Amino acid sequence: MTHDNKREGFSSSFGVLVATLGSAVGLGNIWKFPALTGANGGASFLAVYLLATLAVGLPVMIAEIALGRSARANAVSTFERLASGGGGFWQIIGWMSFASALLIMAFYSEVAGWVYAYVFKAASGALASTSPEVASRTFGALVTDPVQSLIWQWVVLAICGTIIAMGVTRGIEAVTRKLMPLLFILLIVLCIRSLTLPGAIDGLVFLFKPDFSLITPDVVLVALGLAFFKLSIGMGCMLTYGSYFRADQNIPSTALRVMLADLSVSLLAGIAIFPAVFAFGFEPAAGPSLVFMTIPAVFTSMPGGTLFMTLFFVLTAVASVGAILSLLEVPMAIFSERLGVSRRQTAVALVLSIALVGAPAALSNSSMAAFKPFGMTVFDLYDFVTSNLLLPLGGILICLFVAWNWGLPRLLAQISNDGALPNAIIARAVFRLVQWVAPVLIAIVLLHGLKVF
Ligand code: TRP
Secondary structure (H helix, E strand, C coil): CCCHHHCCCCCCHHHHHHHHHHHHCCHHHHHHHHHHHHHCCCHHHHHHHHHHHHHHHHHHHHHHHHHHHHHCCCHHHHHHHHCCCCCCCCHHHHHHHHHHHHHHHHHHHHHHHHHHHHHHHHHHCCCCCCCHHHHHHHHHHHHCCHHHHHHHHHHHHHHHHHHHHCCHHHHHHHHHHHHHHHHHHHHHHHHHHHHCCCCCHHHHHHHHCCCHHHCCHHHHHHHHHHHHHHCCCCCCHHHHHHCCCCCCCCHHHHHHHHHHHHHHHHHHHHHHHHHHHHHCCCCCCCHHHHCCCHHHHHHHCCCCHHHHHHHHHHHHHHHHHHHHHHHHHHHHHHHHHHHCCCHHHHHHHHHHHHHHHHHHHHCCCCCCCCCCHHHCCHHHHHHHHHHHHHHHHHHHHHHHHHHHHHCHHHHHHHHCCCCCCCCHHHHHHHHHHHHHHHHHHHHHHHHHHCCCC
16 A cells, blocks of 8 residues: 555645535535424424534544544554554444445435535526425425436536545645635525514524423434534544644644534524524424425525525535535545555546445435335435444444544544643543443434334
8 A cells, every 4th residue: 555655635724624614514504404403393402412512423523533643544544554453343444434425425415416406496586486385396396307316416426526536635625615615605694684584583592492391312313313414423534534634733623613613504504594484484394305395485485585595505505515525535535545546536436336326315206216125215214324323333433443442542642743732631531432421322322223222
């Protein structure tokens, strides 16, 4: 295997931050977060999600980045290099990461495809109707059309595959540097529009005034799954990005800033969506269709609707790019580094594989709607298997590896940049959390999700 000196990395501290934030921010903030918050009780769900992010999400994220930067390698080779007593067993984390990346991409690229399609529909006025029936018919017409579904997924794969082939610095860093500021500007414009609607206050109450009686074990499961999905952890994504971190980067402070900025994007998305939903009398609990059915109707009901609706979908499309790049980079790093294949060839192979694995997800509302393994469509199955099984399982294994194989001294050395930063207390806290708290919590939630109890 070729060694480090010509390995690419992020070129500046700001580059590290935007690329990592680009991975965290995505459809998770705009499609999953509002839908899950809406369906699981609003503010009380938000409280559980915050707790899961602080107790489990942040420490696992810090540990992953530290592992990657220590090994300066992809998700498989990292364990090969760092494991004492041979990395044979621990490499399985890397191969699980590869599987998760493909499966997440298979449905994520489909949702991103709908978003791209909706940018054009919104701009052309095709979504201008306040009737929920019309909105659901328009969405239905898109997802039940096999040709359109496949083509939009391929458009997303072609665009993101081209960027990822250009490399870590000239591809990922250069693109996220331009897109992340744009995303914040669009989001703030939308929030101002939503908050200045009459009746906006009900949406804010829903989002921020908790009713703790609504918290059930299922709610906790969903919140933890979202915390993993949001911070891109549990599948070597943060580990791979960590391997591109600068040597002088403060890992915990970067992770904290990414987590806070990501949370702000989710909250801003919630503030852009829920006040408008309440102001026009729509249902907050509309689920995954919230973004595609409720939102167009809501925007049509307001002055300047076509413009703001188009901005909303552009924003969502922009957000999806950084996340997709980070998903693609996991297998990209594994194969280009381990097999010595060029990034361009690996990108072609990856895009083709995802198109293949993704086709049943893209067709799960049309040609393959009747095919329901385990009672779910292929689309839902991919989402369930990754969010509720592979990511938590990967998270537990990463925690166990750090706590019981890698050990505190090495974690401490990474987190404090070999003693240059006063981060010893943080390193100890992260270590305790990944040693006991995170694995136990994840295991309970995982077993509950599997209906073991
Ligand atoms: N965090 C992204 C989002 O919220 C999705 C994502 C990117 C992801 N990379 C990941 C999810 C790795 C799980 C694992 O949209």
